[in-house]
Amino acid sequence: MRLGLLLPHIGTVNPTELAVRAEDLGYGSVWLGELWGSDSTIQLTAIAGETENIEIGTAILNVFSRSPAVLAMTAATLERVSDGRFTLGLGTSTPKAIEDLHGMPFDRPVRRSHETIELVKQFLGGGDERVDYDGELFETKDFPPLDADVEVYHAALGPANRRVVARLADGWIPHNIPFPHLEEAFEYVAEHATKAGRDPDDITVAPYIPSAVSDDAAEAHDAIRGHIAYYVGSGKGYQRAVAQMFPEEADAVADAWRGGDRKGAAAAVTDEMVAALGVSGTPEQARDRLRDVIENPAIDRPLITIPNQTAEKLAEQTIEALSPSHL
Template sequence: MLASGVTLGSSERAELFEYATLAEEQGLESVYAGESWGAAAVPVLTQLLERTESIDVCSGIFNIYTRTPGTVAMTANTLADIGDGRFRVGLGTSGPAVIENFHGVEFDQPLRRTREYVEIIRAFLAGERVDYDGDLFELSGFALDMDEYYECPIYLAAMGETNRQLTGEFADGWMPLLVPNTGIDDALEAVERGTERGNRSIDDVDVAPWVPTCISEDDPDSAREHVRSLIGFYVGAMGEYYANAASSFGFGDEADAIQAGWQEDRQAGAEAAVTDEMVSAFGAAGTPAEAAESFDRFGEAGANSPVAYIPSRWADDDLIRETITHL
């Protein structure tokens, strides 16, 4: 197994468009563009759709706190129209650090909000006039005023067990970040319980974990170090969210050491605490053969469509292009 999609984090827009075109030329199925506290996602997603012809474009992610479900539905349908149906809706909670400290919005009821968000967006994208009486949203009398409706696949970046159950119950795809190949099968148990509650099959859910990925034939050590950097940044710098996730998959001591390293020496300290075992379990790094073996392990554990998360914050242009070409 190799990756089916790619995401590049914090690339400059011009470079991102070039990388997306290269990914399309290499036959990859999807490219994901996210949003944190830098470039807004919608203009980037629009330009990606306009500059590509066959690759699916996905929001990776729209958080569920700073746009209404109606806004996301309008946006998704418009983007799908621009791309002749090539848009996927990626949703997630993000984390308290971003939602509260950057957006100034209370990080409340993430599970309930996720359920209502997906139900409302799916109804709008089906062309329905939506009357909805939820705990958080009450809607009445409106349908999307569009000439054509696109029932875009909805992917959830669900990490916690209950949120994974919700994913299985009503989402089209699951795209977690920092789930190790040693933990995918256990994490999927919650997704499968959700599919049973929703009278669905696990085959109805596209399992698309984001895998930190960097590949080099000539300098595999550098490739591994860039993956180490990405893991260190998420576990060390992003509050408790990803540290707790790593702990839940058996890397508690390592997560504590990474967070302590971040507090002591920021990025360098966090990287130094990321073990080789973590690089192997969470990522696909090194030579093309080593990366392929890593993706195989994700596939054997239950992943259908792993997404290569290339650490563009650290890797240079040549290494990013080499990684995409090997994918």
């Protein structure tokens, strides 16, 4: 079991220093997301130069703001500077991020994911045959492949996007699919992988594991409530994922959040939702819960994910308490 850590944005802590510490604590990989304020690929380059063995990855880069060619060049470069330790994690992001930040229409996200991943993998391939691609959204002509061995993961939630994983991706990064439903959700991926002539066992399942540890268990649980409320309120895809197990509760959370009542949205996240969607509590409680979660047969590569709104002390305690050296 390769336990990874999605590096949180906490206080003034340098992500590179945090990655070095994660390597010392035995984490198998560190990952960086990207929304606004910092370019994750530049930061990962710095991390690659200061670490030795820990794997690095993007979780996630969106498929709108960089072209497939830029994503492929970025992946090939990070693969070189890390001596083969890089994984490219992609996803659609949300209409809020794509339209309101990048100024682009959130148009045909599933098709864009399909063509982006397909084209990136062709660009990253080897051999003498030059890349020609004629898709619905992208058309490229006459460029040589980069001969870079990089796995491409996709953060998919809905059925159509999970079919993209099944047909093309090396790994799947699910988020906010309740842990008890994760095995069933992957069965859909496996079914369509088989139809596409692929072995489902070749697809790595690397779910986010929202985690918070504190000596005050209630503080840790509340951090997970806030995390769930943010995602359910901010994206309908996340809401639908949570609603697989908690339909009425997900609606209540989303309604409160979109109505401007952030505290009410967090309060609407029930104890059952916290248990099904995250790992939290005192150090010993959280470690026991994490052990239970990663025993799920659908999970290959769990990624500890710390809510960004947590206090610096809680984040640091979580990283320490749930590290492989303490499990």
